[in-house]
Amino acid sequence: MRRFGPVLVVVLTIFAIWYVGSFLMNRTWVMDQAARAGTEPGFTEVLRDTMNQDRAKLPAPHQVAAELYDGVVNKKVTSKRSLVYHGFITFQATMAGFALGIIAGVALAVAIVLSRFADLTLMPWAIISQTIPVVALAPMIVVLANAAGAGSLMVPKAIIAGYLGFFPILVSMVAGLRSPDGMQLDLLRTYGASPGQVFWKLRLPASLPYFFASLKIAVAASLVGAIVGELPTGAISGLGARMLIGSQFGNPMIMWSALFAAAILAALLIWIVSGIEKIAVRTMGGGQT
Amino acid sequence: MNRSVISASDLSLTFQTNDGPVHALKDVSLDIHKGDFVSFIGPSGCGKTTFLRVMADLEHPTGGSITVNGVSAAEARRNRAYGYVFQAAGLYPWRTIGGNIRLPLEIMGYSKADQAERVARVLELVELDGFEKKFPWQLSGGMQQRASIARALAFDADILLMDEPFGALDEIVRDHLNEQLLALWRRTEKTIAFVTHSIPEAVYLSTKIVVMSPRPGRISDVIDSPLPKERPLEIRDTPEFIEIAHRVRDGLRAGHGYDD
Numbered sequence: 048m049r050r051f052g053p054v055l056v057v058v059l060t061i062f063a064i065w066y067v068g069s070f071l072m073n074r075t076w077v078m079d080q081a082a083r084a085g086t087e088p089g090f091t092e093v094l095r096d097t098m099n100q101d102r103a104k105l106p107a108p109h110q111v112a113a114e115l116y117d118g119v120v121n122k123k124v125t126s127k128r129s130l131v132y133h134g135f136i137t138f139q140a141t142m143a144g145f146a147l148g149i150i151a152g153v154a155l156a157v158a159i160v161l162s163r164f165a166d167l168t169l170m171p172w173a174i175i176s177q178t179i180p181v182v183a184l185a186p187m188i189v190v191l192a193n194a195a196g197a198g199s200l201m202v203p204k205a206i207i208a209g210y211l212g213f214f215p216i217l218v219s220m221v222a223g224l225r226s227p228d229g230m231q232l233d234l235l236r237t238y239g240a241s242p243g244q245v246f247w248k249l250r251l252p253a254s255l256p257y258f259f260a261s262l263k264i265a266v267a268a269s270l271v272g273a274i275v276g277e278l279p280t281g282a283i284s285g286l287g288a289r290m291l292i293g294s295q296f297g298n299p300m301i302m303w304s305a306l307f308a309a310a311i312l313a314a315l316l317i318w319i320v321s322g323i324e325k326i327a328v329r330t331m332g333g334g335q336t
Numbered sequence: 337m338n339r340s341v342i343s344a345s346d347l348s349l350t351f352q353t354n355d356g357p358v359h360a361l362k363d364v365s366l367d368i369h370k371g372d373f374v375s376f377i378g379p380s381g382c383g384k385t386t387f388l389r390v391m392a393d394l395e396h397p398t399g400g401s402i403t404v405n406g407v408s409a410a411e412a413r414r415n416r417a418y419g420y421v422f423q424a425a426g427l428y429p430w431r432t433i434g435g436n437i438r439l440p441l442e443i444m445g446y447s448k449a450d451q452a453e454r455v456a457r458v459l460e461l462v463e464l465d466g467f468e469k470k471f472p473w474q475l476s477g478g479m480q481q482r483a484s485i486a487r488a489l490a491f492d493a494d495i496l497l498m499d500e501p502f503g504a505l506d507e508i509v510r511d512h513l514n515e516q517l518l519a520l521w522r523r524t525e526k527t528i529a530f531v532t533h534s535i536p537e538a539v540y541l542s543t544k545i546v547v548m549s550p551r552p553g554r555i556s557d558v559i560d561s562p563l564p565k566e567r568p569l570e571i572r573d574t575p576e577f578i579e580i581a582h583r584v585r586d587g588l589r590a591g592h593g594y595d596d
Contacts, residue, residue, distance in 0.1 A: 091503045230422050237420040239413060249440065252430050287496050331430040332471045 069107040073097035114304040130308045136285040140273035144208020152216025160224040189280045208272035212265040219261030223254025259324040342368040348399035352439035359552030362387040373528045375538035383553020418495035419488025427472040434468035458486040478509040495527045547587035557587035
């Protein structure tokens with residue numbers, strides 16, 4: 048209980064602020080309605096009316112929770128209105144992009160560490176790539192992927208997710224592969240180790256803690272990439288598409304429930320990656336950093 | 337028995353730095369014979385570690401010549417002629433103690449059965465039997481350093497180069513490890529080159545003490561120890577021991593030049 052205490056306090060505080068915000072933002076509409084009807088509502092009536100509007104400016108937490116529950120549990124998972132359906136679409140793109148990001152990030156890091164030429168030529172571009180707003184880039188990637196015959200939105204979405212996901216892995220892996228100090232390199236030199244042996248026996252295992260630390264960031268970035276990939280590209284399924292639909296059709300409930308579904312998905316992904324990291328750390332020397 | 341294992345003549349090494357050239361070694365000549373235990377002692381900057389690294393082909397001399405086992409230092413390194421023990425144990429945290437000792441054996445391509453047999457043997461040699469499956473962080477600093485010595489002994493190098501291996505350990509642990517190292521040296525009959533800046537350690541361990549002085553790094557005295565091979569810790573209270581220690585101290589004082 049002691050562990051959950053602080054978390055609970057934070058959550059309750061957020062809920063409190065949220066409720067106050069809902070009341071303040073939705074009150075205008077209630078007052079307008081009352082003025083038009085020529086009535087003078089009391090405080091409790093205003094409070095009640097701010098908490099249950101269908102098109103509230105800021106839906107109250109319990110409304111979002113109900114909508115989320117409705118979208119996850121009450122709809123068949125194959126339904127176009129099921130959040131599980133849309134969540135799975137986004138999850139697929141996230142995982143494909145995550146895998147792409149791992150492959151690209153690790154491969155580039157290895158090239159950069161092994162070759163000075165790659166270090167000088169690739170690293171600046173990797174950094175520049177992250178300064179371009181991905182929202183601006185996404186439609187172009189969709190067009191190019193379609194022109195190349197991708198067929199569906201899955202491929203460009205995965206590319207966008209990988210585009211965001213590879214960078215933290217690249218930066219961490221470069222640091223990790225370079226982490227062995229001069230003494231450890233000298234030691235292998237006294238054994239007459241080949242460059243390949245230095246890489247496999249020293250650099251790569253030394254980089255693994257860095258790798259796992261970066262996975263958590265990369266999986267979250269991949270999810271953001273997948274969602275962003277659904278926003279400006281005319282996607283009709285996926286959590287990003289739901290958010291856009293909610294906002295375009297003036298239905299904030301859809302937007303908010305999709306947003307929370309995305310947050311829950313992110314939490315799940317990070318939780319799974321942390322679990323994998325723990326197992327890896329245990330097999331690599333038992334918790335000592 | 338008197339075969340020269342390491343032979344340096346007029347060895348010089350100059351580092352080019354932004355503040356001009358630094359003469360780490362200047363005209364150093366020395367012969368180390370098979371089975372010798374040679375200590376290098378001197379203040380920091382006297383080139384004792386640099387000298388050891390030249391023997392190991394980790395630094396390249398800018399003048400003079402050095403042979404190890406009758407061949408160049410580079411070739412000796414490729415022949416795996418020596419085991420090198422660093423100041424820090426430098427064990428891989430992701431490998432067990434056994435795994436760390438297997439590291440050079442894996443690199444040198446020993447068979448699995450041979451690896452297991454050698455790991456067991458050297459662990460026994462440094463009195464760490466039973467710790468094979470432990471991870472480095474589960475061992476004390478002294479035990480970690482013993483494991484790193486075991487790692488240097490695991491393959492068949494008959495030269496052991498040790499760069500202040502016990503420098504970071506406390507006096508009591510150091511005494512104990514010195515005793516163990518002597519016993520190990522007698523058992524294995526290796527040739528040991530040992531860098532230290534402790535006078536008692538140098539006198540206690542060595543058959544030959546090389547006193548060095550800085551700016552430029554050079555040898556100021558070479559003392560052949562008359563102490564017997566069998567050395568209990570109490571030998572440090574004998575007049576012979578104190579006399580050698582005295583001579584080392586004089587050598588250090590003469591070479592150091594406190595006036596500058």
